[in-house]
Amino acid sequence: MPNIKIFSGSSHPDLSQKIAERLGQELGKVVTKKFSNQETCVEIGESVRGEDVYIVQSGCGEINDNLMELLIMINACKIASASRVTAVIPCYPYARQDKKDKVGSRAPISAKLVANMLSVAGADHIITMDLHASQIQGFFDIPVDNLYAEPAVLKWIKENINEWKNCTIVSPDAGGAKRVTSIADRLNVDFALIHKERKKANEVDRMVLVGDVKDRVAILVDDMADTCGTICHAADKLVSAGATKVYAILTHGIFSGPAISRINNANFEAVVVTNTIPQEDKIKHCSKIQVIDISMILAEAIRRTHNGESVSYLFSHVPL
Numbered sequence: 001m002p003n004i005k006i007f008s009g010s011s012h013p014d015l016s017q018k019i020a021e022r023l024g025q026e027l028g029k030v031v032t033k034k035f036s037n038q039e040t041c042v043e044i045g046e047s048v049r050g051e052d053v054y055i056v057q058s059g060c061g062e063i064n065d066n067l068m069e070l071l072i073m074i075n076a077c078k079i080a081s082a083s084r085v086t087a088v089i090p091c092y093p094y095a096r097q098d099k100k101d102k103v104g105s106r107a108p109i110s111a112k113l114v115a116n117m118l119s120v121a122g123a124d125h126i127i128t129m130d131l132h133a134s135q136i137q138g139f140f141d142i143p144v145d146n147l148y149a150e151p152a153v154l155k156w157i158k159e160n161i162n163e164w165k166n167c168t169i170v171s172p173d174a175g176g177a178k179r180v181t182s183i184a185d186r187l188n189v190d191f192a193l194i195h196k197e198r199k200k201a202n203e204v205d206r207m208v209l210v211g212d213v214k215d216r217v218a219i220l221v222d223d224m225a226d227t228c229g230t231i232c233h234a235a236d237k238l239v240s241a242g243a244t245k246v247y248a249i250l251t252h253g254i255f256s257g258p259a260i261s262r263i264n265n266a267n268f269e270a271v272v273v274t275n276t277i278p279q280e281d282k283i284k285h286c287s288k289i290q291v292i293d294i295s296m297i298l299a300e301a302i303r304r305t306h307n308g309e310s311v312s313y314l315f316s317h318v319p320l
Contacts, residue, residue, distance in 0.1 A: 001025070004306050005048055005082075009057030009073060011066040012278050015090065016056040018295035023303060028053075032069055040065065042072045049081040054127075054302050059093025060254065060277040067093050067114065071121040078122030086125040086305065087118055088298060090276035091224075091252045095132035115139035127301050129276055129294065130223045130251040145311050147301055149251040149274050150179075151318045152292050154186055156272060157219065161247065167217040168192050168243075172234040180221050192218075194234050202227050207237050214242035224252035225273075228259040232266040239267045252276050253289070260286050 007028040008016030020027045029045030055077070057070040070087060077085050097110035111133075118126065119142055126144045131137065137144040157164050164187065171180035171193040184191035192211020199205045218238040225231050225248070235246045246267050253273030255263075263271050263286050271286075273279060274294045283289050300319040304311050 001303070001306060003051050003083075004054070004302075005046070005051045006054045006056065006302070007044070007073060007077075009055060009066060009069050011061050011069075012056070012058045012090070012275075014278060014280075015058065015275055015295055015298075018293070019056060019088075019299045019302065022296055022299035030073065032073075040069050040072055042069060042076050044073070044076050044080060047080075048077050050083050052306050053077045053082040053085045054088055054306075055085065056088040056090075056298075058090045058276055059095075060091055063093050067117075071117055074118070074121040074123050084124045085122055086127060086302070087123045088127045088302065090129050090294070090298065091254075092128045092131055092136065095136060096224075098133045098136055111136050112139040125305065127298065127305070129274075129298070132223055145301060145305070147297055147311070148315055149276075149292070149294055149297075150183060150186075151314070151316055152274065152294055152297065153221070153249050153272075154183065155318050156249070156292050157187065160270075161217060161219070163217050163245075165189065167219055168211065168213045170194065170211070170213065170218050170220050170234070170238065172196070172220055172222050172230050176222050179223065183221055190216075194237060196230065196233075202229060207233055209237055209241050213238050215244060217245045217247070218243035220246065220248040222248070222250050224254055225250045225259065225271075226254040227257045228255065228262045228266075231271075232262045235267045245269045247272065249273075253279060253282065255282050263288055 005028045006020050006025050007030050010032050031043045033041050055073050074085050094110040094114045100107050129147045130149050131146050169180050169184040169191045171177050173196050177193050180191050195208045197205045231248050238246050247269050249272045251274050268288050270290050271288050272290045274292045279291050296319050301311050
């Protein structure tokens with residue numbers, strides 16, 4: 001493909017490499033370093049004049065440093081006369097701060113602030129995956145392609161869970177009901193949801209299961225798991241409600257704080273995540289974690305964007 005350059009930020013070089021290989025490209029030369037005062041410095045090591053540039057950087061690890069690095073890379077390419085700069089952000093940072101919850105609250109809407117920063121830095125287009133709230137697309141005045149891990153998840157379920165025809169897809173909270181019903185419809189199985197009440201962030205107070213999982217495999221589906229309190233609580237709830245096995249399938253496995261020890265102690269057959277966030281270190285400490293590779297979905301989205309083709313095919317199919 002002519003006139004295309006793919007650069008990798010430092011958050012997830014493995015994913016960037018897979019995307020580049022899939023497209024038959026070499027990753028562009030870029031040097032990112034920090035000065036002794038911790039300022040980020042980026043040097044683009046090749047010409048991008050008139051090129052269609054894609055910068056792959058996920059919102060994980062040292063989130064603020066990686067976000068700043070992405071903004072600087074976008075700006076560096078823009079002022080070096082790139083014809084178009086697309087930020088490929090598999091896991092969008094600050095996506096959970098997308099609204100004001102309580103009346104009169106002084107909470108920030110940080111997802112909008114990040115959208116403004118990306119636009120001001122010079123991004124012309126955003127490619128992301130499973131946004132925590134799809135309305136975040138409306139925070140931008142530039143095109144946003146929000147891809148879905150759903151086709152890859154369906155494929156994994158059919159290939160790895162023998163009893164998938166007798167399963168129930170479960171949402172660990174009301175917010176994920178739409179995601180779960182979509183998957184349940186496409187597998188032609190039942191769904192259930194768990195109503196949870198929180199006293200404060202990252203702590204769940206009580207849970208009520210709505211739906212039937214007795215003598216069935218229960219598959220918990222969510223867009224992200226951070227400290228894993230919710231899904232581990234939910235797994236216990238499902239087992240006590242008579243589920244034979246419990247799987248969890250998550251797009252973004254953040255797994256911060258006590259998450260790994262919680263998963264190790266919980267009733268999961270497997271916790272399946274995509275590689276929007278690097279998982280190599282987590283897998284070493286937890287044998288239950290399995291990874292679905294989604295690099296081909298992002299690579300195909302880049303190829304179609306570059307060639308001016310429709311991306312909607314990827315909402316329901318995994319590219320071969």
